[in-house]
Amino acid sequence: MQTAHEFFLHELSDMLDGERKLVEILGKQAEESARPDLKKGFQMHQRQTEGQVSRLERVFEELDAEPEAAECAGISGLQEEHDNFKQEDPAEDLLDIFNVGAAKKVERYEITAYEGLIQLAQQMRHRKAVQLLQQNLREEQQTLKKMEAFSKKLKPENMGMGEEEQNPRGRKASRRRAA
Numbered sequence: 001m002q003t004a005h006e007f008f009l010h011e012l013s014d015m016l017d018g019e020r021k022l023v024e025i026l027g028k029q030a031e032e033s034a035r036p037d038l039k040k041g042f043q044m045h046q047r048q049t050e051g052q053v054s055r056l057e058r059v060f061e062e063l064d065a066e067p068e069a070a071e072c073a074g075i076s077g078l079q080e081e082h083d084n085f086k087q088e089d090p091a092e093d094l095l096d097i098f099n100v101g102a103a104k105k106v107e108r109y110e111i112t113a114y115e116g117l118i119q120l121a122q123q124m125r126h127r128k129a130v131q132l133l134q135q136n137l138r139e140e141q142q143t144l145k146k147m148e149a150f151s152k153k154l155k156p157e158n159m160g161m162g163e164e165e166q167n168p169r170g171r172k173a174s175r176r177r178a179a
């Protein structure tokens, strides 16, 4: 690879694969959510992500190019983290917290990726591509804010610290024993 054009098409193809994967992943996360508000949040972002896929396809049309067969290893890695975590048989509330954390990681990844794509598109003076990519970037930034608000609301039900540490009287007793 030698040219900005080749590089841009490569990065765009990677992003398109990532967004397509996310449509599937978000559907799974919506199904898994124990909280109705979270379920709705993931469903909404799934629909939004379908729109992002269409915008990326339009960028390819604008450039009169075809997407390459690319695999977004970043998003696959995050998907693998999710699948491994599920094998730990997590409680519902913990799975919700995990999924919101994963969504925040995804958004930060996507925000950085879109910023890079936009910079390249600006340097290459692809005005229409800049516009389309900026729309996707704005949606990712809004979703990150929403997920941050969710994560503040979520709290694990069971702190798992044992009775002595959860009960102030118990803690006193254990301190006395230690002294």
Ligand SMILES: [Fe+2]
Residues within 6 Å of the ligand: 019, 022, 049, 052, 110, 140
């Ligand atoms: Fe996205």
